[in-house]
Amino acid sequence: MAIIELKDVSVTFHEGDRTIEAVRQVDLSVSKGEIFGIVGFSGAGKSTLVRTINLLERPTSGQVLLDGHDITQAKGSALRDVRKRIGFIFQSFNLIGNVSVGRNIEFALKAGNCPKREWSARVAQLLALVGLESKADSYPSSLSGGQQQRVSIARALANNPEILLCDEATSALDLETTGEILGLLQRINRELGITIVFITHQLDVAKQIFDHVAVMEEGHIVEQGETFDIFGAPQHPTTRALVERYLGVAVPPQLVPSLPDGTIVELRYKGEDALEPLISAVARRYDVAINVLHANVEYFGAQAIGVLLVLVSGPDDALRAALETLRSRVFGFRELDRESIGQVDAGDSASLSASENDKEGKSRA
Numbered sequence: 036m037a038i039i040e041l042k043d044v045s046v047t048f049h050e051g052d053r054t055i056e057a058v059r060q061v062d063l064s065v066s067k068g069e070i071f072g073i074v075g076f077s078g079a080g081k082s083t084l085v086r087t088i089n090l091l092e093r094p095t096s097g098q099v100l101l102d103g104h105d106i107t108q109a110k111g112s113a114l115r116d117v118r119k120r121i122g123f124i125f126q127s128f129n130l131i132g133n134v135s136v137g138r139n140i141e142f143a144l145k146a147g148n149c150p151k152r153e154w155s156a157r158v159a160q161l162l163a164l165v166g167l168e169s170k171a172d173s174y175p176s177s178l179s180g181g182q183q184q185r186v187s188i189a190r191a192l193a194n195n196p197e198i199l200l201c202d203e204a205t206s207a208l209d210l211e212t213t214g215e216i217l218g219l220l221q222r223i224n225r226e227l228g229i230t231i232v233f234i235t236h237q238l239d240v241a242k243q244i245f246d247h248v249a250v251m252e253e254g255h256i257v258e259q260g261e262t263f264d265i266f267g268a269p270q271h272p273t274t275r276a277l278v279e280r281y282l283g284v285a286v287p288p289q290l291v292p293s294l295p296d297g298t299i300v301e302l303r304y305k306g307e308d309a310l311e312p313l314i315s316a317v318a319r320r321y322d323v324a325i326n327v328l329h330a331n332v333e334y335f336g337a338q339a340i341g342v343l344l345v346l347v348s349g350p351d352d353a354l355r356a357a358l359e360t361l362r363s364r365v366f367g368f369r370e371l372d373r374e375s376i377g378q379v380d381a382g383d384s385a386s387l388s389a390s391e392n393d394k395e396g397k398s399r400a
């Protein structure tokens with residue numbers, strides 16, 4: 036059952052003479068209890084879209100539904116109720132620096148009308164949940180980034196929300212701490228049944244925890260579905276760029292001129308399919324040479340996706356027949372242009388990361 040539905044949602048900003056269509060006609064449905072991810076280029080509209088869910092941003096048109104109820108125009112106590120049902124965590128933690136960790140959480144309890152006599156027990160319970168039992172009296176500045184994000188998670192859960200929105204919640208953290216925070220969020224999702232909507236530009240995050248994913252570009256959702264399907268067989272160029280960069284199928288440019296004649300093909304396959312026997316069988320049957328240039332296997336949840344870059348060479352007819360057989364036996368098949376293969380990685384990685392420069396550029400725009 037859908038806990039969040041966005042129907043034909045658009046958000047338009049006006050800055051002087053400029054009109055910015057940050058979100059365009061988005062339809063989205065998030066099921067109760069899942070972890071739903073939104074990925075895309077910097078400036079694609081991800082944050083704006085997610086902010087419409089708790090009405091931090093009002094849609095210019097379209098509807099936001101929570102549990103089937105239209106909340107788009109919620110005001111006053113109805114709006115407070117919506118906000119209570121939805122927790123929010125950010126990349127920058129947003130803790131109040133001059134009060135203790137415990138007080139940070141108490142502010143949220145107060146805002147949610149929790150009786151004062153229950154505060155101290157609730158703070159202890161929340162800090163235990165995030166593994167920071169001993170930190171109630173510490174100040175945020177004395178904590179590591181990962182610990183600060185744990186506090187912000189505890190604060191976001193103070194009023195027992197049904198939904199947790201995470202905006203680049205791990206982007207400021209190192210790899211190990213990211214893994215710990217993702218583990219905590221997964222536990223919160225499973226044990227407390229909290230639905231999570233998570234924005235990220237980090238495919239590593241997406242592949243570890245998303246059940247479903249939506250890919251955004253220029254305000255539109257260009258592709259959405261089960262994470263494994265979307266990343267395993269990406270259809271849209273933006274998704275392909277994300278996946279190609281992540282799976283690292285590019286060949287170093289300096290190697291390209293030295294490759295023998297032939298066709299370079301990217302084969303994508305489900306992890307359990309063994310490709311080696313297929314490759315040797317095809318090579319033997321058509322008397323062509325098949326050289327593996329690059330191989331990679333990545334796990335998306337429990338499922339693996341393999342990518343193999345091969346160079347197939349031989350007489351024209353045999354080559355065509357061999358390629359057709361390979362095409363019919365894998366679930367992703369793409370002939371690559373020699374000129375472009377060596378360049379895929381660098382260009383995409385620069386443009387896909389939500390770097391500080393991107394953000395500064397955006398705020399100047």
Ligand SMILES: Nc1ncnc2c1ncn2[C@@H]1O[C@H](COP(=O)(O)OP(=O)(O)OP(=O)(O)O)[C@@H](O)[C@H]1O
Pocket residue numbers: 048049050055056057075076077078079080081082083084236389393394397398400
């Ligand atoms: N309050 C605002 N006023 C004007 N323009 C805005 C506002 N908020 C966002 N925008 C613009 O809307 C577009 C989408 O921004 P948004 O922050 O939603 O993208 P994003 O995909 O989350 O990017 P990032 O990953 O860099 O955070 C951008 O062009 C941005 O400059």
